Amino acid sequence: MDRFEAIRLFTRIVELGSFSRAAEQLGITRAGATQAIQQLEARLGVRLLARTTRQVTPTLDGSDYYQRCSAILADLDEAEAAFSQAGRSPRGRLRVDLPGSLCRLVLMPALPDFCRRYPEIRIEFSISDRQIDPLREGVDCVLRIGALDEDLPLVARRLAVLPLVTCASRTYLERHGRPQGLAELQGHHAVDNLSATTGKAFAFEFMCADQVERLNLPASVAVNDGGGYVAACCAGLGLIQVPLFHVAHQLASGELEEILPAHRPPAMPLHLLYPPNRQATARLRAFIDWAGALFARAPERLAG
Known part of the structure; x- marks a missing residue:
């Protein structure tokens, strides 16, 4: 595994709190992930992760390294996307968490329009009403009605105010x-x-x-x-x-x-939220713009 792949693996382990889940997302074995992190720690000469039977958390050095690596990977992803997506429709999997009523009554009726515009995006909805950490839950963005949890550092875009x-x-x-x-x-x-x-x-x-x-x-x-x-x-x-x-x-x-x-x-605000330490992918930017336009032009879906 090369250096950038090991760094990406490390950031996913920190975000998910799990070697197994990170390995699964990146398509490698649990043993391969463990070996790669051991090699990364040996090269740096510091311990990056503290492991227990229940969770994996970054050490103080690991937290500092994670912040630096996240910024580097975000810049790299943005640079690659600028060239690889040039002239092409956004593609790939987009994971969105939102309340069931909002999904069923507002998003789903309008979703055929999104699918026609972006046929190469596979959008996956998870339904919940609780505040979640998108990084740990492995989702790209969340839609939430009501006051936001200030302890969860996310980029928030207000989409509507709901009566x-x-x-x-x-x-x-x-x-x-x-x-x-x-x-x-x-x-x-x-x-x-x-x-x-x-x-x-x-x-x-x-x-x-x-x-x-x-x-x-x-x-x-x-x-x-x-x-x-x-x-x-x-x-x-x-x-x-x-x-x-x-x-x-x-x-x-x-x-x-x-x-x-x-x-x-x-009235209660409706926000779209996503992690601040990741550059929005082309598919996420497409969804953010589409959702913003949807709620701006369709008040009848929200106000009866």
Whole structure:
């Protein structure tokens, strides 16, 4: 294995925290990866990685070496891409992590356009609502709704600001009444929406004269999945608060009704995020530009 291949292997091991996963991604054996890192450490005269039975982490020297190597590899990848992609359509695998509702209701209906424009890109979606580290998860970028985790150093591009609504099923409202103000929420029930990160239920939020008022309503059902959250509401189990695009169809059909429209929850940002220490590949740049244009020109997909 030559020097650049060994450096690339080393950076992938640091990013994934695993010899086996890095070796698999680069198409080499676990034993070959171990030997290459041993040779790299012997050439440098320092220990780069600390190994335990559960994980692999860089030493202090390894962390410094990783930062320098990442910058070098990013420059090399950018230089190669500038020439190899000249006059050609972007190609290769693109891995995107995003919430299921956003994938199903917004991205998938528009995706044929992306595939027609970039037929040589294979796009792979992974579905999750939790904050992830793209480097460790092996994805190129993530789409996230809501506040960002400031401890996760990523490049963030805001794609849209999503309006939220409070709604309930028609059958629920016929049984419990339609509240006309926040005071009339007494006696109503919610479906609890559990955070994928903390496992705790989100409080309801309402805008009142430029102030956010938070309420916790009693709930007999709790869900940590967006689709299940809306399904529970449609079944008449309580009130929910969701991005408007998620329930636009149900609102249009009358299955769900928005309540307290004068006190909508604060809108939530939608961001596309990717690691800062990698140059965006041509296929990632193509997706970023396409997604930005999609959300800029299609507010009806987001605002009902």
